[in-house]
Amino acid sequence: MYINQKKCVNCGRCIPYCPRSAILNNNGITIDLDLCVECGVCEKFAKCPRGAIYNVHLEAPRAYRKAFSDPFGKHENTALKHSGRGTEEVKTNDVTGVVSSVDPVSFAIEMGRPSVGSTFADLEKLSMTVAPFAIGFEVNNPITSLIVDKKTGKIEPSVLGESIMSAIIEFSCALKDIKPMLMEIEKTSKQIDTVFSMCIICRVDEETNTTPVRNIIDELGIDVDQTSAKTNMGLGRPRYEDRIKGGI
Amino acid sequence: MSHTLHRVKTENGKTNDYVVLIMPARGINNQNCVEVFCKYLDLLASFHPVNMGGIGCGNMVLNTLEEMKANLKPDVPMVHGVYKDRDTLIEVLKALKESDYGYSVVVSGLVDDVDCCARKAGIQRHSMDLSLGIWGAVEKLPPKDILEITTMCGHALISANLVTKMIEDIKAGRTTAKKAAVKLAEPCACGIFNTDKAEALLNELAAKV
Numbered sequence: 001m002y003i004n005q006k007k008c009v010n011c012g013r014c015i016p017y018c019p020r021s022a023i024l025n026n027n028g029i030t031i032d033l034d035l036c037v038e039c040g041v042c043e044k045f046a047k048c049p050r051g052a053i054y055n056v057h058l059e060a061p062r063a064y065r066k067a068f069s070d071p072f073g074k075h076e077n078t079a080l081k082h083s084g085r086g087t088e089e090v091k092t093n094d095v096t097g098v099v100s101s102v103d104p105v106s107f108a109i110e111m112g113r114p115s116v117g118s119t120f121a122d123l124e125k126l127s128m129t130v131a132p133f134a135i136g137f138e139v140n141n142p143i144t145s146l147i148v149d150k151k152t153g154k155i156e157p158s159v160l161g162e163s164i165m166s167a168i169i170e171f172s173c174a175l176k177d178i179k180p181m182l183m184e185i186e187k188t189s190k191q192i193d194t195v196f197s198m199c200i201i202c203r204v205d206e207e208t209n210t211t212p213v214r215n216i217i218d219e220l221g222i223d224v225d226q227t228s229a230k231t232n233m234g235l236g237r238p239r240y241e242d243r244i245k246g247g248i
Numbered sequence: 249m250s251h252t253l254h255r256v257k258t259e260n261g262k263t264n265d266y267v268v269l270i271m272p273a274r275g276i277n278n279q280n281c282v283e284v285f286c287k288y289l290d291l292l293a294s295f296h297p298v299n300m301g302g303i304g305c306g307n308m309v310l311n312t313l314e315e316m317k318a319n320l321k322p323d324v325p326m327v328h329g330v331y332k333d334r335d336t337l338i339e340v341l342k343a344l345k346e347s348d349y350g351y352s353v354v355v356s357g358l359v360d361d362v363d364c365c366a367r368k369a370g371i372q373r374h375s376m377d378l379s380l381g382i383w384g385a386v387e388k389l390p391p392k393d394i395l396e397i398t399t400m401c402g403h404a405l406i407s408a409n410l411v412t413k414m415i416e417d418i419k420a421g422r423t424t425a426k427k428a429a430v431k432l433a434e435p436c437a438c439g440i441f442n443t444d445k446a447e448a449l450l451n452e453l454a455a456k457v
Contacts, residue, residue, distance in 0.1 A: 016407060019406065044435070045434050071303055071438070095273040096276065108377075114389070115408055165405075166403075197380075199254070199377050203375045204373050204375055206374070209372065214378070222381060224359055225358050226379075227257060228253060229356070230253050230354050230355070230356050231377075232354050233373060235344060235351075236351060
């Protein structure tokens with residue numbers, strides 16, 4: 001994002017709107033392009049009285065910033081195969097059966113969330129940490145198409161210097177590997193310059209209304225009442241099990 | 249996307265914020281989705297959500313229900329309704345079960361609380377996405393009471409600095425908490441920002457300054 005200095009009257013109205021604090025007032029309002037993740041909030045919502053905020057057509061690798069930061073942004077000029085940040089995951093799991101049994105489960109690590117943002121370099125540290133434990137990276141996730149080596153978790157080198165609002169590493173993992181993997185993730189979490197939010201997507205045993213994952217989380221002392229979870233109510237049709245039986 | 253997950257909850261804010269998300273599975277049951285989404289939006293609206301909408305159809309802060317329905321296109325992935333109490337959530341879930349329009353229904357809230365509401369609505373939960381919280385350089389985060397507001401936009405488009413500015417403006421009498429909550433909700437393209445909850449939190453924060 002840029003500010004047209006001929007139009008700008010230095011009113012500063014746009015400054016608090018930037019989620020990355022990238023709009024600066026140093027003898028005139030400017031945007032720090034290293035911090036800016038191309039989310040477009042300033043242009044769309046700050047209502048600049050002079051229409052001074054604008055953008056240019058982005059080329060790779062900078063185009064990756066917009067692809068992962070602007071929910072309205074299309075994945076133009078990137079090599080990504082899927083738009084958005086993540087996948088349907090638990091949202092349509094009753095129909096798709098992405099996680100169809102209590103073991104394995106699916107993990108999602110959202111780099112930069114909340115509020116801080118991330119570089120792809122920090123993301124790579126986590127993708128390399130989890131790769132030895134991953135049964136597979138989720139094929140419909142846009143980050144997966146940037147993982148050039150699925151065994152090591154290495155990311156496409158040309159994007160490593162780019163910053164994004166957030167991006168999700170999504171993969172499946174066996175129940176037995178959850179604890180050792182979380183220990184490795186904790187070690188890596190001390191070596192990065194950002195935050196990440198993490199979640200486990202799991203099937204509920206409908207006879208007992210429980211999931212083994214909950215026992216593991218409780219054993220680790222993680223308080224699930226600090227942040228909201230998502231619960232799929234099983235109202236989607238056709239159900240995954242019915243589709244499999246019916247060959248749909 | 250996990251945009252309705254990871255909403256930070258402080259002690260007072262655990263049962264006043266529920267997001268109901270409606271989504272078809274792409275390539276499986278999303279045929280005629282514009283027509284079906286219209287039915288869902290009508291159903292969600294009839295229970296007086298504090299916000300609703302979705303990417304591509306707009307939010308309730310900037311659009312009427314009719315405008316949101318008119319904005320629907322086949323590529324709109326999902327719609328949401330946000331409710332501020334358990335009793336309403338239970339009634340919404342009963343209505344969704346009864347209507348049986350066929351799209352997946354996901355509720356964001358504290359996992360045990362949502363399970364309790366589901367059972368009261370006669371629904372057995374299918375699967376869940378459990379948040380394991382925030383890891384890494386947590387010293388970079390804004391204070392938790394600011395995060396409780398900003399994390400109501402899962403795309404992180406609501407700036408902590410804007411929340412602080414709104415608190416200062418409320419304190420100085422330049423705006424009201426209600427107007428500030430609406431202003432903060434504007435960038436939330438999905439319509440999942442809970443304006444009622446934000447208004448209450450902004451009043452509390454302004455009183456502390």
